[in-house]
Amino acid sequence: MLPSAGMSNGYLRKDSSERKFGLVHRDKLRKGGRSSKDLRHGHGAKVPGQGNPRINGCTEYDAAYFQSYSHVGIHEEMIKDRVRTETYRSAIFQYQSAIEGKVVVDVGCGTGILSIFCALAGAKRVYAVDASEIAIQANEVVKANNLSDKIIVLLGRVEDVDIDEEVDVIISEWMGYMLLYESMLSSVITARDRWLKPGGLILPSHATLYMAPITHSDRYNESIEFWRNVYGIDMSAMVPLAKQCAFEEPSVETIIGENVLTWPFVVKHVDCYTVTIVELETITAKYKFVSMMQAPLHGFAFWFDVEFAGPANMPNDNHSPSSLGEGSTSLLGDSTTVSSDACANGSNQRRKRAKSMETLVLSTAPEDEPTHWQQTLLYFYEPVDVKQDQVIEGSLTLSQSKENPRFLNIHLEYTSGGRSFVKESVMR
Numbered sequence: 428m429l430p431s432a433g434m435s436n437g438y439l440r441k442d443s444s445e446r447k448f449g450l451v452h453r454d455k456l457r458k459g460g461r462s463s464k465d466l467r468h469g470h471g472a473k474v475p476g477q478g479n480p481r482i483n484g485c486t487e488y489d490a491a492y493f494q495s496y497s498h499v500g501i502h503e504e505m506i507k508d509r510v511r512t513e514t515y516r517s518a519i520f521q522y523q524s525a526i527e528g529k530v531v532v533d534v535g536c537g538t539g540i541l542s543i544f545c546a547l548a549g550a551k552r553v554y555a556v557d558a559s560e561i562a563i564q565a566n567e568v569v570k571a572n573n574l575s576d577k578i579i580v581l582l583g584r585v586e587d588v589d590i591d592e593e594v595d596v597i598i599s600e601w602m603g604y605m606l607l608y609e610s611m612l613s614s615v616i617t618a619r620d621r622w623l624k625p626g627g628l629i630l631p632s633h634a635t636l637y638m639a640p641i642t643h644s645d646r647y648n649e650s651i652e653f654w655r656n657v658y659g660i661d662m663s664a665m666v667p668l669a670k671q672c673a674f675e676e677p678s679v680e681t682i683i684g685e686n687v688l689t690w691p692f693v694v695k696h697v698d699c700y701t702v703t704i705v706e707l708e709t710i711t712a713k714y715k716f717v718s719m720m721q722a723p724l725h726g727f728a729f730w731f732d733v734e735f736a737g738p739a740n741m742p743n744d745n746h747s748p749s750s751l752g753e754g755s756t757s758l759l760g761d762s763t764t765v766s767s768d769a770c771a772n773g774s775n776q777r778r779k780r781a782k783s784m785e786t787l788v789l790s791t792a793p794e795d796e797p798t799h800w801q802q803t804l805l806y807f808y809e810p811v812d813v814k815q816d817q818v819i820e821g822s823l824t825l826s827q828s829k830e831n832p833r834f835l836n837i838h839l840e841y842t843s844g845g846r847s848f849v850k851e852s853v854m855r
């Protein structure tokens with residue numbers, strides 16, 4: 428947290444190029460990429476590592492991004508996230524009547540799991556598109572499950588591949604940390620604008636990014652206070668560097684409801700049927716919280732949820748199989764979601780969205796079952812004591828980094844108890 432008066436806090440800045448290719452989430456980026464190919468008949472399919480032609484028009488950053496998804500570990504982590512995967516499966520079967528006999532495109536198919544769910548739900552044809560070489564493995568999985576007549580795996584960017592028909596359904600798991608990190612939603616928008624029939628279905632349909640002030644003394648003590656007495660030695664000289672290293676950049680970790688000081692604020696609500704690529708380049712929101720307790724304020728937490736609602740007038744079947752069990756999903760009406768209007772208006776009221784009780788929601792909120800996204804924490808360098816009912820207000824700007832649009836620049840302005848601060852950070 429830097430004083431807004433422009434005073435330096437004296438901490439060292441790391442060279443940003445040091446982590447040029449490093450994704451802090453899901454996996455590390457690696458260089459690489461391939462041209463687009465229909466893998467149905469194995470034409471030109473090569474195992475990873477045997478040749479690496481560049482994807483047309485792909486930046487060095489994107490090539491590294493797609494290469495990061497060729498690693499099995501990242502897919503294992505996502506698939507093992509039962510909250511994520513089972514909610515998607517539930518959504519597919521909830522909309523089975525909209526999928527049966529229809530054409531689907533899976534934007535970023537990875538190992539092909541969502542494409543296969545769609546085929547099992549009765550899709551006539553599924554275009555499974557991925558620019559990472561993981562698509563080669565997806566093709567093998569499709570073949571092994573005797574689904575090659577239904578699923579066409581395309582190795583290439585959604586922006587580049589050709590699909591010679593309109594599609595009825597778009598499915599994609601595009602959400603990054605803090606929702607927008609990774610900037611993959613723009614590829615879903617591209618797919619929508621290229622191929623989706625009017626009135627077609629997008630799963631998920633809506634997304635909401637939330638923020639809330641948090642207190643987290645354990646984390647602060649573990650990383651900072653620890654240095655004050657190390658085996659009886661005063662190592663407080665380490666404290667400035669420890670603060671720099673621990674709190675300069677956003678941190679992905681799991682918190683619980685007790686860490687949150689008050690109801691969350693909606694930073695951005697996205698309607699996937701109408702959102703534009705330009706709209707996502709910069710997002711600014713003014714927030715205002717009233718602390719519900721006296722506590723040291725350590726920073727802000729961010730999380731998101733996505734909803735699986737059809738376009739207006741599209742019924743869902745609401746007969747999803749056992750996948751709705753095991754507490755893996757969060758249905759609206761369980762009071763885990765917040766009305767965007769209520770929050771955007773600065774109200775502290777926690778209200779349910781005025782949507783159907785049947786709307787399926789994948790939530791990454793601290794009070795819900797943890798997911799591999801966890802929550803994203805933006806810590807202050809120094810905690811600030813707040814009293815009950817104290818107002819915490821300011822503004823937040825999230826913008827795609829010019830250096831690499833998949834990175835997120837975060838500009839946070841904050842005022843409380845008459846003191847103002849600015850914190851700049853980059854999620855890279």
Ligand SMILES: C[S@@+](CC[C@H](N)C(=O)[O-])C[C@H]1O[C@@H](n2cnc3c(N)ncnc32)[C@H](O)[C@@H]1O
Pocket residue numbers: 492493496502505506534535536537538539540541556557558559561583584585586599600601602611614
């Ligand atoms: C989060 S993973 C999801 C994988 C899979 N759908 C699943 O649910 O397990 C996103 C995938 O999208 C791919 N991807 C991202 N942007 C893409 C684009 N513009 N064109 C094609 N594939 C893309 C990545 O390579 C990655 O495999």
